[in-house]
Amino acid sequence: MNWDDTAPSTDAAAPAGPDRLVGADADGEDTAVEAALRPKDLQEFVGQERVREQLDLVLRAARARGATADHVLLSGAPGLGKTTLSMIIAAEMGAPIRITSGPAIQHAGDLAAILSSLQEGEVLFLDEIHRMSRPAEEMLYMAMEDFRVDVIVGKGPGATAIPLELPPFTLVGATTRAGLLPPPLRDRFGFTAHMEFYAPEELQRVIHRSAGLLDVALEADGAAEIAGRSRGTPRIANRLLRRVRDYAQVKADGVITREIASQALGVYEVDARGLDRLDRAVLTALLKLFGGGPVGLSTLAVAVGEERETVEEVAEPFLVREGLLARTPRGRIATPAAWAHLGMVPPQHQAGGNGQQGLFGA
């Protein structure tokens, strides 16, 4: 059985949804603080060992040849460090960086204007590259390969293509959905890196580093507590750290211990595994009202009083990733881990009755 056949491709595809402390997209406060927390070079960048090692080789080799680095494609969920890494690439190459995004480039002319104003060796960071318009994408093919674009002047039969030479540049494309990129675009990147979710130990290092920069007193156990609730994502880890810091200042002596972190995140309704109120509402309805499923998505959404899309795209991806919920052709079902997480015991007859025994064992 394909358990995930009704799934959208990644969490990353999710709409922003309700404002959530554990949402992976940047909010206003993140945007303001993140600049100060970004690692400045590959040494400071925590985790992603394989990506770092490979990228280090690519950049060193280019530097040794005195050449511009190959184009780089970074894929992975929001908040894992793609923007940070693009800035590091520019810094390591001693090059300036220009930042834009796919949705901002609707016409080929928009892209031509950016490309033609690049300096030699400049890094162009193109976030959400999968959301660029088709004509712009086609212009990018030639720009990446030949450092040249054809600017079309006029319309209809009288239109002429004026070739425009570009200085060599490095394109760093970022996408949450590498599978959506057309192969001709993907093939034009010399180096492709997939960023994984971070292990709790790595997040602890991110949190310690950020605490140092923010001048927050943090005990090792406190960092571990925050890391365990950060859903594998540095952006969320940094955000939870800031909320726990507030609590520690107001309710205690400012020092973040395990107990303080746990109390603070309890106030914000982020549980020990990083689930928030919405996630738990979905799981609770699935277990209490539908005996663990299977239940259709629309029914589940009505039961929690949310839109179908909110349940499917905001809550479910993390629950699936955590192995708490499975999507099957017959509907959503809770896994044994979901019962355990909410401290409930599955009703005996459900195990055979809804097929969970066959799927999950006794």
Ligand SMILES: Nc1ncnc2c1ncn2[C@@H]1O[C@H](COP(=O)(O)OP(=O)(O)OP(=O)(O)O)[C@@H](O)[C@H]1O
């Ligand atoms: N490996 C890391 N080490 C330390 N901090 C990190 C790391 N990765 C990300 N961060 C921090 O997490 C925050 C989010 O990172 P960043 O903006 O680079 O993510 P992103 O993948 O580009 O997200 P989006 O796709 O939403 O733009 C930043 O504050 C950054 O400093």
